[in-house]
Amino acid sequence: DVQLLESGGGLLQPGGSLQLSCAASGFTFSAYAMNWVRQAPGKGLEWVSSISGRGEITSYADSVKGRFAISRDNSRNTLYLQINSLRAEDTAIYYCAKDMSSTWGGKGLDYWGQGTLVSV
Amino acid sequence: AIQMTQSPSSLSASVGDRITITCRASQGLGDDLSWYQKKPGAAPKALIRDASTLQNGVPSRFSGGGSGTDFTLTISSLQAEDFATYYCLQDRSHPWTFGQGTKVEFK
Numbered sequence: 001d002v003q004l005l006e007s008g009g010g011l012l013q014p015g016g017s018l019q020l021s022c023a024a025s026g027f028t029f030s031a032y033a034m035n036w037v038r039q040a041p042g043k044g045l046e047w048v049s050s051i052s053g054r055g056e057i058t059s060y061a062d063s064v065k066g067r068f069a070i071s072r073d074n075s076r077n078t079l080y081l082q083i084n085s086l087r088a089e090d091t092a093i094y095y096c097a098k099d100m101s102s103t104w105g106g107k108g109l110d111y112w113g114q115g116t117l118v119s120v
Numbered sequence: 121a122i123q124m125t126q127s128p129s130s131l132s133a134s135v136g137d138r139i140t141i142t143c144r145a146s147q148g149l150g151d152d153l154s155w156y157q158k159k160p161g162a163a164p165k166a167l168i169r170d171a172s173t174l175q176n177g178v179p180s181r182f183s184g185g186g187s188g189t190d191f192t193l194t195i196s197s198l199q200a201e202d203f204a205t206y207y208c209l210q211d212r213s214h215p216w217t218f219g220q221g222t223k224v225e226f227k
Contacts, residue, residue, distance in 0.1 A: 035216075037164070044221040045156070045164065045207050050214065059214035062121060100154075100169055107170060108154030108211045112163040 002026040002111040004096050009116035016086045016120075022079040022096030022113055030054065030074040033099040033106055036081050038092035039115075048094070049081065052104045086120045093117050122146050122210050126219030132227040133198050141193045141222045143208035148188045152212035155184055155193045158221075159204045167206075168193065198224070 008020040022034070036048040049070040050059045058070050069082040079096050093115040099106035123146040133139050143153065151171040156164045166175045168184035171191055181196045195202055203226055208219040 039158075044205075045158065045209075045218045047209065047216040047218060050216070059216075061215050095163060097164075100166070105213075106211050107152075108166060108209055109156075109164075110166050110169075110175065112165075114163050 002098065004098065004111060004113035006094065006096050006113045006116040009094065009118045011119045012086055014086055014088060014120055017082070017084045018086070018118070020081040020083070020094055020096075020116055020118070022081075024077045024079065024096075024098070027098070027111075029072075029077040031102045033101075033104055034072060034079045035097045035099065035109060036070065036079075037095045037097055037109070037112075039095070040089070040092040043092075046092075050099075050106075051079070053102065057104055083118070086118075088120050090118060091120045121215050122149070122213060122217055124208055124210055124217050124219040126208055126222055128222060129220060130223040130225060132225050134227045135198055135200055137198045139195050139198060139224065141206055141208075143186075143191045143193075143219045145189045145191075145210055145212075149191075149210050149212040151187050152210060153184075153186070153191050154209045154211060155182075156207045156209065157202075157204045158207060164207070195224075 005023045051070045071080045095115045097109035098111040100110040101107040125144045155168040158164045172184045205223045
């Protein structure tokens, strides 16, 4: 079974940094693009960032560009999100999610983790 | 970035009702649109990809339609477990964007 397990969230001060992780299992991790999606309290889903299977292509929402960095370690089947210069508006549950398609561009997100809470 | 306008933002319905949610894109998507169900405290669940293809295990009362700029999600006979918030996602081009969500509430 596909499993995605996020970690690294917590209570932080504005201006601080943290790194979220997502441990993946149950599929060929390197074959699929991966994503981060967040949901702020009382708000809707917001797509944050994507990274291709080999990590050579990345994309970011305009709201996080320049402060967030997505990366992956295919030898460890792990996805990361580095968040710098934390702001109050970054407070959210952060989900990692797997692309449906093995090609960049994808077909949406088929598996999701349970999320990790970041409070600023 | 492509903007997604989802409507209505909320609706009240009863078990057995047929409901339709609409998403409109600011530019053409072909069929590159997916739908998700979100319940409080739970991870989002994929319902439909490619505008109209049901994900494995999703009940047939869910259906998706449309192409280009206008898309629909229909639940033919609402069940108790369907009360949730629904989101569309355009996966045509990066940055991907979600609709604002439609909360389906019990009447």
